[in-house]
Amino acid sequence: MDLPDFTLNYWPFFLTGIFFIIITGRYFLVGGLFYLIFYVWFPLKWAERKINKKKYKQGQLKKEIKWSLITSILFSVAGAITVILWQKGYTKVYTRPNLYGWWYLPVSLIIFMLLHETYYYWLHRLLHHPPVFRIVHKVHHDSNIASPFTAFSFHPLEGLLQAVFLPVMLLILPMYYYVIIIQLTIMTFSSVINHLDIEIYPGGSNNIWGKWIIGATHHSLHHKQFKYNYGLYFTFWDKIQKTESPVFKKLFEKMTMKQ
Numbered sequence: 221m222d223l224p225d226f227t228l229n230y231w232p233f234f235l236t237g238i239f240f241i242i243i244t245g246r247y248f249l250v251g252g253l254f255y256l257i258f259y260v261w262f263p264l265k266w267a268e269r270k271i272n273k274k275k276y277k278q279g280q281l282k283k284e285i286k287w288s289l290i291t292s293i294l295f296s297v298a299g300a301i302t303v304i305l306w307q308k309g310y311t312k313v314y315t316r317p318n319l320y321g322w323w324y325l326p327v328s329l330i331i332f333m334l335l336h337e338t339y340y341y342w343l344h345r346l347l348h349h350p351p352v353f354r355i356v357h358k359v360h361h362d363s364n365i366a367s368p369f370t371a372f373s374f375h376p377l378e379g380l381l382q383a384v385f386l387p388v389m390l391l392i393l394p395m396y397y398y399v400i401i402i403q404l405t406i407m408t409f410s411s412v413i414n415h416l417d418i419e420i421y422p423g424g425s426n427n428i429w430g431k432w433i434i435g436a437t438h439h440s441l442h443h444k445q446f447k448y449n450y451g452l453y454f455t456f457w458d459k460i461q462k463t464e465s466p467v468f469k470k471l472f473e474k475m476t477m478k479q
């Protein structure tokens with residue numbers, strides 16, 4: 221069956237609408253599920269691992285959801301543009317899994333995540349320059365105590381800077397379409413976990429989570445201290461640039477002492 225030309229008629233709007241339903245659905249499903257599990261159904265079980273004892277600001281969740289919906293619109297437009305670019309043959313997205321060999325599937329995922337980490341880390345450093353911070357990044361930091369709904373709570377300019385990364389990468393880096401879906405799923409879960417304000421990873425500061433993978437303790441310190449812990453998935457840029465919070469190790473040990 222031949223696909224219609226996605227640049228014609230109502231197709232760009234229709235694609236944007238479909239993406240909006242998927243992206244907001246994913247946000248409420250994952251963010252909502254984590255909120256229900258950790259804050260409504262089993263808060264006592266996780267009380268020892270709650271990082272900040274303070275409550276959210278009045279109206280915080282409402283604001284976060286509003287900004288996240290605006291971010292979702294931007295991500296949806298980026299998604300529709302990506303599909304159109306793919307149809308016109310401009311992207312390196314491929315649909316035969318063994319086109320570059322099976323080994324390339326996990327390798328492409330790792331390459332993408334390392335590049336995403338690098339882009340985000342340096343963008344995030346730039347967003348913390350005072351004039352830029354006030355206009356663009358303050359919205360995200362209004363949530364001193366993060367919640368699962370902070371995950372996509374960005375000013376539209378920041379949302380845009382984040383939304384362009386995937387389409388631009390797909391012009392350069394060959395990726396199998398299911399690998400893209402896996403990457404987007406990892407991104408969603410990691411963002412919600414990092415903003416949960418409850419440490420869910422296993423204990424010991426020398427395990428992979430204490431050393432290399434970013435979780436709730438690591439990112440909660442960014443929301444509180446501002447000048448440390450800029451990373452997205454991994455800690456290596458913070459370690460190389462010496463921007464990892466000096467209290468992280470101790471706090472992670474304390475948070476994970478009780479299993």
Ligand SMILES: [Zn+2]
Binds near residue numbers: 344357361
């Ligand atoms: Zn920040």
Ligand SMILES: [Zn+2]
Binds near residue numbers: 360370415439443
């Ligand atoms: Zn954050």
